[in-house]
Amino acid sequence: xxxxxWQTPTGFSLQASSEFYAGFTPGSGMAVADAQQLTxxxxxxxxxxAVAVGLREGEGKILADVEGTAxxxxxxKQVSRxxxxxxxxxxxxxxxxxxxxxxxxxxxxxxxxxxxxPSPYDAAAWGVIAARINMKQAxxxxxxxxxxxxxxxxxxxxSHAVFPSPKQLLQVPAFEGLSEVKLSRLKGIAVxxxxxxxxxxxxxxxxxxxxxxxxxxxxxxxxxxxxxxxYRGAALIDAVPEAEPRVLHGxxxxxxxxAATVETMRELSENWRPFRMWVCVLLxxxxxxxxxxxxxxxxxxxxxxxxxxxxx
Numbered sequence: 001x002x003x004x005x006w007q008t009p010t011g012f013s014l015q016a017s018s019e020f021y022a023g024f025t026p027g028s029g030m031a032v033a034d035a036q037q038l039t040x041x042x043x044x045x046x047x048x049x050a051v052a053v054g055l056r057e058g059e060g061k062i063l064a065d066v067e068g069t070a071x072x073x074x075x076x077k078q079v080s081r082x083x084x085x086x087x088x089x090x091x092x093x094x095x096x097x098x099x100x101x102x103x104x105x106x107x108x109x110x111x112x113x114x115x116x117x118p119s120p121y122d123a124a125a126w127g128v129i130a131a132r133i134n135m136k137q138a139x140x141x142x143x144x145x146x147x148x149x150x151x152x153x154x155x156x157x158x159s160h161a162v163f164p165s166p167k168q169l170l171q172v173p174a175f176e177g178l179s180e181v182k183l184s185r186l187k188g189i190a191v192x193x194x195x196x197x198x199x200x201x202x203x204x205x206x207x208x209x210x211x212x213x214x215x216x217x218x219x220x221x222x223x224x225x226x227x228x229x230x231y232r233g234a235a236l237i238d239a240v241p242e243a244e245p246r247v248l249h250g251x252x253x254x255x256x257x258x259a260a261t262v263e264t265m266r267e268l269s270e271n272w273r274p275f276r277m278w279v280c281v282l283l284x285x286x287x288x289x290x291x292x293x294x295x296x297x298x299x300x301x302x303x304x305x306x307x308x309x310x311x312x
Contacts, residue, residue: 013111
């Protein structure tokens with residue numbers, strides 16, 4: 001077992017991240033939160049090694065125990081990206097000072113920076129599995145694939161099943177709940193990952209339109225899934241996800257607007273730079289907190305937003 005640590009950024013709370021992951025259905029099987037620590041089990045960038053990372057906070061530090069790899073530098077980089085530990089905490093606080101609504105959201109979710117998916121590969125797999133089924137069903141399929149075809153990493157006496165690597169995914173003959181079409185698309189995602197098309201640093205280095213267009217060249221990846229891969233998988237900090245209507249609904253609720261358009265979000269989000277994506281995550285969380293997460297119109301709105309993005 002290896003150990004790494006971070007100095008706790010000003011205003012950050014590991015407990016706030018744990019609380020998010022505890023209720024984050026798309027992260028089922030990837031994150032385990034309890035009173036003692038937050039455990040993240042995932043595939044490393046590039047090598048796709050299965051790792052488990054147990055994080056706890058105390059005395060101004062975030063400590064992490066690592067199993068599954070000797071490459072602690074890679075683990076540190078990836079966990080920093082997932083939790084926002086690589087960002088400027090003081091600059092994030094200043095966004096809330098500049099925009100009172102953002103400041104209110106920061107206080108509402110005190111200590112929370114961001115909590116992303118482990119990688120674009122993981123986000124892409126989720127996007128394919130979750131298409132046209134409910135999230136709980138998708139989570140069961142994803143965890144089932146991990147248990148049957150992935151790897152198990154044991155940390156502090158607890159075993160964690162990690163979603164299959166791309167090479168393992170290519171060997172899956174069939175799986176209950178997955179249609180032949182979805183399995184074929186998942187294998188396409190695996191091939192893309194092996195070819196480097198889902199590398200987080202590569203995607204983060206492209207401008208948004210180029211990255212989204214490249215991702216939509218993958219079979220089964222439309223505007224929403226491409227956005228999920230880029231914004232939540234590659235964990236962009238300063239971007240606006242225009243294919244997710246929940247952010248617009250959250251914006252309308254937080255700013256007291258009757259309704260919000262993409263144009264409204266673009267205008268208001270200028271005050272959120274360089275943390276536009278972090279604010280969007282808070283807006284979505286706010287919507288969930290006030291009971292607007294499962295609005296019946298979201299499916300049609302998402303499809304409309306996707307069509308608009310495809311025209312641009």
